[in-house]
Amino acid sequence: MTxxxxxxxxxxxxxxxxASPGLAAAQDAxxxxxxxxxxGRTVVVTGANRGLGLExxxxxxxxxxxxxxxxxxxxxxxxxxATGARVLRLDVTDDDSVxxxxxxxxxxxxxxxxxxxxxxxxxxxDATSRAELARRVLEVNTFGPMRVTEALLPNLVAARGxxxxxxxxxxxxxxxxxxxxYAGYRESKAALNMYSRxxxxxxxxxxxxxxxxxxxxVRTDMGGPDAxxxxxxxxxxxRAVIEGLTPEDSGKFLNHDxxxxxx
Ligand SMILES: NC(=O)c1ccc[n+]([C@@H]2O[C@H](COP(=O)([O-])OP(=O)(O)OC[C@H]3O[C@@H](n4cnc5c(N)ncnc54)[C@H](OP(=O)(O)O)[C@@H]3O)[C@@H](O)[C@H]2O)c1
Numbered sequence: 001m002t003x004x005x006x007x008x009x010x011x012x013x014x015x016x017x018x019a020s021p022g023l024a025a026a027q028d029a030x031x032x033x034x035x036x037x038x039x040g041r042t043v044v045v046t047g048a049n050r051g052l053g054l055e056x057x058x059x060x061x062x063x064x065x066x067x068x069x070x071x072x073x074x075x076x077x078x079x080x081x082a083t084g085a086r087v088l089r090l091d092v093t094d095d096d097s098v099x100x101x102x103x104x105x106x107x108x109x110x111x112x113x114x115x116x117x118x119x120x121x122x123x124x125x126d127a128t129s130r131a132e133l134a135r136r137v138l139e140v141n142t143f144g145p146m147r148v149t150e151a152l153l154p155n156l157v158a159a160r161g162x163x164x165x166x167x168x169x170x171x172x173x174x175x176x177x178x179x180x181x182y183a184g185y186r187e188s189k190a191a192l193n194m195y196s197r198x199x200x201x202x203x204x205x206x207x208x209x210x211x212x213x214x215x216x217x218v219r220t221d222m223g224g225p226d227a228x229x230x231x232x233x234x235x236x237x238x239r240a241v242i243e244g245l246t247p248e249d250s251g252k253f254l255n256h257d258x259x260x261x262x263x
Contacts, residue, residue: 037243039064041159042110046070046092046148047117048085049077051220052167055231056114057085059239070101070117092117092144102151109159110152112242115145116167120222121184134184141188146195157206163245165238166196168212168253175262193253193263200251209250213238216256229256 043060047053048069057069061083070090071077077087088104091097119140127133145166149156156162171182172189192212199210215234217227237256244258253261 036060036063036065036239038112040066041112042066042068042108042155043112043114044068044070044105044110044152045085045114045116046090046144048087049073049080051222052215052218052231052235053114053116054079054083055235056116056238058083059235060112061085063239065112068105090117090148092148093139095147098147098151101148102155105152105155107158108155110155110162111159112163112165113149113152113156114165114167115148117144118167118222120182124184130183134187137184137188138191141185142191142195145192149199153203156208157203161207161209163242164196164199164208164210165242166192166210166212168192168196168214170214170216170255170261172212172214173253173262196253197251204247204250207247209245209247211245211249211251212253213241214253214255214261 038060043056043065045053045056045060045067048057048067049071053069057067057080061067067083067085068088069077069080069083069085070088071080072089072091074087074089081087088101089097090101117140119137121133121137124133124136127136149164156164168189169185170176171186172193174190177186196210196212199208203210215238216229217223218229218231218234219225219227220231223229234256237258241254241256241258253263255261
């Protein structure tokens, strides 16, 4: 192409965008849709102020989704706000907080809910028994996703074909537990896995696809500096898994590389 041709083409493109901003917006939307099936759709990520939740928010926002990221302290969630996500307050252990969060969303359809907020239980070292430790971890890791999902069910059903992704862990696999340890955490994720199965079966007719996922061992505050995976790698893998979900996948326990995991 000669330089005159190039100049002419650039002029036409510029004039086209100027004369038809609607066309330019439609092209932007098409390009975003190529990046993710959730482009232009609402994606809710809990515990999105740091770690894996922040990376989910970052990647979905970059892919053109309308991201709602939650934080217990929204004013301090500056990294999350910088992704362009809408930041809402949510403590998954608090019924009033969950109700206020659902109110803030109103009747907005939610196409993807990522129940990511979680705790290892390390912060509960003052627990006086194993049962108390497990109860406190289950409040966050098991009853948290349950509270949030039940509160948002009308929004999920309204989206027609919504996905619920419960961020579990390989440590929640009963079959895989030959080494013990991680008191409370293992039980919380095993119970979360059962909740994913219940959701999948109970809301199949309403088009809800529900899965549990394992992000792998990742370098976050929870995973520590020695973990082999970066948040970018783990969430990049999980996003590919989520992009490809079909109703037939509902009720599965999937690894960040797409492999099916033993319960
Ligand atoms: N990192 C790993 O290697 C790994 C491996 C397997 C599974 N996972 C799972 O992946 C998820 C994210 O882990 P992560 O590594 O990103 O952990 P993280 O760095 O410790 O971040 C945990 C997030 O959960 C939030 N959170 C904790 N309790 C909450 C509550 N009651 N209400 C609302 N939010 C709460 C935290 O908010 P605050 O900042 O307010 O505390 C924070 O945003 C968890 O479910 C975890 O079990 C992680």
